[in-house]
Each structure stands twice: as structure tokens, then as C-alpha cells.
Amino acid sequence: MGDDWMAPLPVRRVRRSDDATLAPGQWPATLAPVAHVLEHGLELSQATVVVGENGTGKSTFVEAVATAYGLSPEGGSTGARHSTRVSESPLAESISLVRGAGAARWGYFLRAETMHGLFTYLEDNPSPRGETRFHELSHGESFLAMLGSKRFDSEGFFVMDEPEAGLSFNAQLALVGAMIQLVSQPGVQVLIATHSPVVASLPGATILEFDEDGIHERAWDDLDLVEHHRRFLEAPERYLRHLRYE
Ligand SMILES: Nc1ncnc2c1ncn2[C@@H]1O[C@H](COP(=O)(O)OP(=O)(O)OP(=O)(O)O)[C@@H](O)[C@H]1O
Numbered sequence: 444m445g446d447d448w449m450a451p452l453p454v455r456r457v458r459r460s461d462d463a464t465l466a467p468g469q470w471p472a473t474l475a476p477v478a479h480v481l482e483h484g485l486e487l488s489q490a491t492v493v494v495g496e497n498g499t500g501k502s503t504f505v506e507a508v509a510t511a512y513g514l515s516p517e518g519g520s521t522g523a524r525h526s527t528r529v530s531e532s533p534l535a536e537s538i539s540l541v542r543g544a545g546a547a548r549w550g551y552f553l554r555a556e557t558m559h560g561l562f563t564y565l566e567d568n569p570s571p572r573g574e575t576r577f578h579e580l581s582h583g584e585s586f587l588a589m590l591g592s593k594r595f596d597s598e599g600f601f602v603m604d605e606p607e608a609g610l611s612f613n614a615q616l617a618l619v620g621a622m623i624q625l626v627s628q629p630g631v632q633v634l635i636a637t638h639s640p641v642v643a644s645l646p647g648a649t650i651l652e653f654d655e656d657g658i659h660e661r662a663w664d665d666l667d668l669v670e671h672h673r674r675f676l677e678a679p680e681r682y683l684r685h686l687r688y689e
Pocket residue numbers: 470474495496497498499500501502503504
């Protein structure tokens with residue numbers, strides 16, 4: 444983590460906004476982790492990793508925080524305005540971000556499921572410095588090229604939703620290496636939703652597990668995600684035997 448601990452974080456806290464319209468029985472407030480944020484608020488660390496089973500609300504949460512920060516819900520920077528399909532939840536309009544005084548306003552949102560559209564947008568709207576031809580790279584290559592670009596070399600708030608999708612083990616390790624570099628700079632903050640034990644291992648990150656009871660801070664070693672991978676790799680048959688039909 445950045446050794447200048449006084450550097451202000453772009454997003455210190457997420458809380459219900461004063462003019463929130465989301466009713467308790469209305470999706471996504473029906474998801475326990477979202478209800479937790481609306482009721483109690485949530486502090487974000489310099490690096491926060493969100494894990495949890497499918498459908499627990501990880502994407503809904505990170506997308507709403509990214510959108511409330513001013514990032515396009517389909518990915519991109521604070522300036523990107525591309526949109527192919529409106530699928531974001533009403534949560535962004537019902538939360539407020541408590542920003543660190545004087546913190547950077549720059550940011551970038553990367554999500555595997557919309558990267559194709561983002562790359563098309565970037566090719567159609569190239570930066571003045573020139574643009575990598577992302578569509579000519581593999582998914583993993585383009586992802587790592589994006590992380591190595593100017594977009595990720597300054598202070599700001601960087602949000603990623605399942606960045607491991609399509610990345611090999613080595614590419615996931617490279618991603619963690621890039622994250623370590625990124626958060627070694629004061630004023631950089633990352634928020635990542637992931638199913639990958641490799642990505643979740645980002646040193647120094649606060650890990651939040653989402654489940655049907657709400658949000659729990661956990662150590663990496665104690666995550667179900669890690670335990671399942673560990674046990675599966677030790678003896679795949681332990682799991683596979685439950686999947687076979689007699
Ligand atoms: N517009 C919507 N209206 C009602 N429910 C929705 C809507 N969009 C998504 N959901 C549901 O909300 C739940 C949370 O979805 P979300 O994508 O945030 O989960 P997730 O934890 O990111 O899951 P995954 O790990 O599979 O990506 C899911 O059960 C999903 O089906």
C-alpha cells in the first residue's frame with residue numbers, strides 16, 4: 444500500500460444518500476449486502492476486494508459505486524460516455540460517496556463482460572496520445588495492455604468487476620502484480636469484485652465477503668473461496684463424485 448498514509452482516498456465511505464428513493468422491499472435493497480450498505484454505510488480501504496457466491500450482489504455494488512463516482516456503468520473513465528444497454532440498478536442514485544478532501548477525481552472501471560464494447564468505443568474515440576489496437580489482442584493481452592496504459596498510472600479510483608475472466612493463472616498473477624504497483628502510489632484506490640483466490644490475495648487488501656446475511660470482513664485464509672479451491676486441488680474426486688449420476 445502507499446506509504447503516504449495521509450494521502451486522501453477518492454472514496455472513504457459509501458452510504459445511503461439523503462434523497463434516496465430505493466424502498467427496502469425493492470431490488471436491489473432486497474440483497475442483504477446492499478441493505479447493509481444502505482443501513483450502516485461501508486468504509487472502503489485503499490484496496491477492497493469483494494467476494495461471495497453468484498448472485499450475492501457483488502456486481503450490483505461495485506457498479507453502483509463506480510456509477511456514483513462518475514464512471515460509466517459499462518466501463519471506462521470518468522469521461523467515457525458509451526452505453527450499449529441500460530442494465531444498471533437504481534442503487535447508484537440512492538447512495539452517496541464520502542470523498543477524501545483533495546483526493547483525485549480520475550478513475551476507471553473495467554468489467555470483463557463489457558470490455559468488447561469498451562474497446563470498440565476506444566477505437567472509435569482514440570486518445571490524442573494514440574491507442575492500442577485492443578481488438579487485435581487476445582482478451583488477456585488486451586486486459587493487461589489496458590492496465591499498463593496511461594489510464595492506470597495516476598492517482599484515482601479503479602474499479603474492476605471479475606477481472607480474472609478469461610485470464611490464465613499467469614495473467615492473473617500479472618494482474619495482481621499490476622495492482623501491487625498501482626496501490627503502492629498514494630492517492631490510488633482500488634475496488635475489485637472477484638471469484639479468483641489469486642486476485643483476492645492482493646497483499647494488504649481488505650476482503651469483504653458478501654452473503655445472504657450481509658457483509659463480513661475476512662482474512663484470505665478463511666475464505667470459503669480459498670478453502671474450496673484448496674480442497675478441490677488436493678482431491679478433485681471429493682467434489683466430482685457428487686456430480687456423477689448413478
Ligand atoms: N434488474 C434486476 N431486477 C431484479 N433482480 C436483478 C436484476 N438484475 C440482477 N438481479 C439479481 O440480483 C442478484 C445479484 O446480482 P449480481 O450480478 O450483483 O450478483 P453477483 O454477486 O455479482 O453475481 P456473479 O458472481 O454471478 O456475478 C442476482 O440474483 C440477480 O439475478
